[in-house]
Amino acid sequence: xxxxxxxxxxxxxxxxxxxxxxxxxxxxxxxxxxxxxxxxxxxxxxxxxxxxxxxxxxxxxxxxxxxxxxxxxxxxxxxxxxxxxxxxxxxxxxxxxxxxxxxxxxxxxxxxxxxxxxxxxxxxxxxxxxxxxxxxxxxxxxxxxxxxxxxxxxxxxxxxxxxxxxxx
Amino acid sequence: xxxxxxxxxxxxxxxxxxxxxxxxxxxxxxxxxxxxxxxxxxxxxxxxxxxxxxxxxxxxxxxxxxxxxxxxxxxxxxxxxxxxxxxxxxxxxxxxxxxxxx
Numbered sequence: 001x002x003x004x005x006x007x008x009x010x011x012x013x014x015x016x017x018x019x020x021x022x023x024x025x026x027x028x029x030x031x032x033x034x035x036x037x038x039x040x041x042x043x044x045x046x047x048x049x050x051x052x053x054x055x056x057x058x059x060x061x062x063x064x065x066x067x068x069x070x071x072x073x074x075x076x077x078x079x080x081x082x083x084x085x086x087x088x089x090x091x092x093x094x095x096x097x098x099x100x101x102x103x104x105x106x107x108x109x110x111x112x113x114x115x116x117x118x119x120x121x122x123x124x125x126x127x128x129x130x131x132x133x134x135x136x137x138x139x140x141x142x143x144x145x146x147x148x149x150x151x152x153x154x155x156x157x158x159x160x161x162x163x164x165x166x167x168x
Numbered sequence: 169x170x171x172x173x174x175x176x177x178x179x180x181x182x183x184x185x186x187x188x189x190x191x192x193x194x195x196x197x198x199x200x201x202x203x204x205x206x207x208x209x210x211x212x213x214x215x216x217x218x219x220x221x222x223x224x225x226x227x228x229x230x231x232x233x234x235x236x237x238x239x240x241x242x243x244x245x246x247x248x249x250x251x252x253x254x255x256x257x258x259x260x261x262x263x264x265x266x267x268x269x270x
Contacts, residue, residue: 047200047209049172142198142212146250159197166176166197 017154019063020105020131022139023075023124025158026068028056030076030094039087044079052162059138059156067105067135068098071112071124105131117147129153170209170262172200178262179211179255186267191217198252208265209257214250221249 021029027044032053039045060066076095083091107127112118117126125144128137132153139145145157170178176197183195192215199212252270257263 043202046202047172051173140199142214142252146214157196157198159199163176163180163197166173 015062016064017136018065018067018103018134019060019136019138019156020067020069020072020128021060022128022137022141022144023072023079024140025056025138026072026076026098027079028053029060030080030091030098032057034090034094039091042080042087043082049166051166055161055164056158059158059161063136065103067103069105069107069124069127069131071107071127073099075124105135107131120147170257170259172209174262175209175257175259176200176211178257179209179213182255182257182264182267183213183253191219192251193218196250199254202259203256207259209259210254211257212252212254212270214252216249217251220251 024044028048031039031042031045036045036050036053073095077092080088080091080095107130111130112123112127115126115130117129120126121129121141121144125139125141128139129144129148131137132148132155136154136156137145137148138156138158140158142157142159145155145160148155149157180195180197195213195215197211198214199210201210202208203210254266254268254270256265256267258265
């Protein structure tokens with residue numbers, strides 16, 4: 001399991017970098033900002049605990065800033081489509097705020113289309129893979145993180161950090 | 169009813185009971201999700217297997233030598249292959265439902 005020193009070492013190197021969250025973690029982040037407990041029926045966050053949300057908050061705070069892509073926003077929006085009524089309204093308002101205040105890391109569709117990773121990982125993650133030269137990717141997707149780790153790219157697999165909380 | 173923390177603890181405990189510690193190193197939690205029918209937790213873990221790495225290292229060395237003989241170049245980088253298992257446990261009582269290679 002990851003140790004706290006492993007965690008500090010990896011984050012320490014990333015301290016003055018900008019990070020990008022994958023869509024699953026952006027769902028968790030938006031939900032946490034609205035009040036995690038109120039969304040306990042939301043399937044997309046059912047596999048996370050409140051401590052996980054706190055861990056994500058801490059992790060984000062270790063970076064200089066956060067950026068996102070239009071692909072991640074679209075995928076995040078799709079993941080939240082099961083919400084309805086007032087919860088859906090407040091959730092998408094929060095996502096909209098995030099979109100307005102967060103810098104966009106742009107990847108042209110042509111580049112994504114030409115990427116070798118599009119078949120393996122899909123559009124959004126192929127774009128993230130392309131951006132991992134310049135940004136640190138924070139993801140919960142082990143296939144993508146394993147691939148980028150082997151390629152020597154900047155990636156933090158959120159799930160590798162979770163046992164620190166879960167087994168505490 | 170198991171929550172996510174209990175599900176992960178249970179899955180790791182089952183993994184530890186079924187697989188002797190000598191065959192794995194660097195165990196990592198990779199993914200946790202609940203099945204569509206909300207009946208089971210699926211916990212994916214990964215680990216390194218030092219025994220298999222020794223076998224792979226020998227094969228890689230042979231391949232590297234063959235590659236060098238053919239091209240005059242070296243340079244296949246050393247990576248530690250990871251093995252992935254998805255452990256499915258019941259949401260209701262944590263009983264083991266399945267273990268699959270991923």
